[in-house]
Amino acid sequence: MPFIRMLRRVGQSPACVCWTSVLPVRFLGLSPRQIPADANFHSASFSDTDHPRVLITGGLGQLGVGLANLLRKRFGKDSVILSDIKKPPDCVFHSGPFIYSDILDYKNLREIVVNNRITWLFHYSALLSAVGEANVSLARAVNITGLHNILDVAAEHNLRLFVPSTIGAFGPTSPRNPTPDLCIQRPRTIYGVSKVHAELMGEYYHYRYGLDFRCLRYPGIISADSQPGGGTTDYAVQIFHDATKHGKFECNLEAHTRLPMMYIDDCLRATLEVMEAPAESLSMRTYNVSAMSFTPEELAQEVLKHVPEFQITYNVDAIRQAIADSWPMNFDDSNARKDWGWKHGFDLPELVTTMLNFHGSETRVSQAN
Ligand SMILES: NC(=O)c1ccc[n+]([C@@H]2O[C@H](COP(=O)([O-])OP(=O)(O)OC[C@H]3O[C@@H](n4cnc5c(N)ncnc54)[C@H](O)[C@@H]3O)[C@@H](O)[C@H]2O)c1
Numbered sequence: 001m002p003f004i005r006m007l008r009r010v011g012q013s014p015a016c017v018c019w020t021s022v023l024p025v026r027f028l029g030l031s032p033r034q035i036p037a038d039a040n041f042h043s044a045s046f047s048d049t050d051h052p053r054v055l056i057t058g059g060l061g062q063l064g065v066g067l068a069n070l071l072r073k074r075f076g077k078d079s080v081i082l083s084d085i086k087k088p089p090d091c092v093f094h095s096g097p098f099i100y101s102d103i104l105d106y107k108n109l110r111e112i113v114v115n116n117r118i119t120w121l122f123h124y125s126a127l128l129s130a131v132g133e134a135n136v137s138l139a140r141a142v143n144i145t146g147l148h149n150i151l152d153v154a155a156e157h158n159l160r161l162f163v164p165s166t167i168g169a170f171g172p173t174s175p176r177n178p179t180p181d182l183c184i185q186r187p188r189t190i191y192g193v194s195k196v197h198a199e200l201m202g203e204y205y206h207y208r209y210g211l212d213f214r215c216l217r218y219p220g221i222i223s224a225d226s227q228p229g230g231g232t233t234d235y236a237v238q239i240f241h242d243a244t245k246h247g248k249f250e251c252n253l254e255a256h257t258r259l260p261m262m263y264i265d266d267c268l269r270a271t272l273e274v275m276e277a278p279a280e281s282l283s284m285r286t287y288n289v290s291a292m293s294f295t296p297e298e299l300a301q302e303v304l305k306h307v308p309e310f311q312i313t314y315n316v317d318a319i320r321q322a323i324a325d326s327w328p329m330n331f332d333d334s335n336a337r338k339d340w341g342w343k344h345g346f347d348l349p350e351l352v353t354t355m356l357n358f359h360g361s362e363t364r365v366s367q368a369n
């Protein structure tokens, strides 16, 4: 069936008549993927409800459950479906809708979007920088082929699509201190290459097909109640656990390695804010966002203020170090601040206090039991 813009009358009874614009204006008769003959109708986007109906892919990683909690507070529990290929822990399964979704299975994705009348999609599935280097073919499949499925299902069903990018989308030839939104991007990891591809493909679909694509380049994200999935910035999460539990930490990056970082609450709020920003406020579709930058040594100094016996030692992982040495040291996010009012809430001292409080109270609870 040719993919053309059309107005289709839906419903037969007078009480159930609506006109739905099947495709955005900029669909000029070409499809990113041929849709089958039986799929001749797609429901309208979120304008037909008070709030969006959300799908999160790869939702059982470090960031997805927190995002689901934030979105459920805003849009209602049943409006937000978390999905992954892993089995959810009981507490996640009972906290709201969860569904199996493999982003490499296009038909499965389409079925979920259609059956649940999804209007917003947050695409979190990925293999991160370190695990990506350990399994390049899987990273290529998930991060690139999977993204193609997501783009097509989003374009065909008129979804608003969020895809996170990363500081890892830059490389050794990018300006590193600071790194602006627009500059040379020649990353040397499969993760970085796949994220540059995602940025460019999302923007292409936006300009070519009218897809409402929105993308933030996250720094390393630090969270207390979820574990990182195998990245280069993971040390900055583990250090808090080890400081409160053992009073010491062995770091796999060199002491002076400076990287941009952000507390998870800021990251998730930025994500919701850019998704809610009026389209006319977005002068770009891919933005850097930042909060702070520090080295392991500086982080350890801050931890030491709260845990006086704390000791840090270094046992450098050559692969992670090479990746970190090619990434931005400071991120210039002035466009996000100017266009849609981005403002971070957590600097290094607040981050350290918050993380230690969480782990300290966890340790006290487990000691009491
Ligand atoms: N955490 C960070 O510091 C950070 C920084 C920058 C960007 N990001 C981006 O944010 C997103 C979420 O990051 P995260 O830290 O939660 O990642 P994560 O590695 O913790 O989780 C990724 C999830 O993707 C799932 N997944 C893998 N293959 C899949 C498949 N075929 N189908 C469906 N799901 C699949 C995994 O099961 C996992 O739960 C990623 O796209 C990541 O690149 C994260």
Ligand SMILES: C[C@@H](O)[C@H](N)C(=O)O
Residues within 6 Å of the ligand: 128, 129, 130, 165, 166, 167, 168, 191, 218, 219, 220, 221, 230, 231, 232, 233, 234
């Ligand atoms: C920075 C980010 O993309 C991820 N935490 C990684 O280190 O791979």
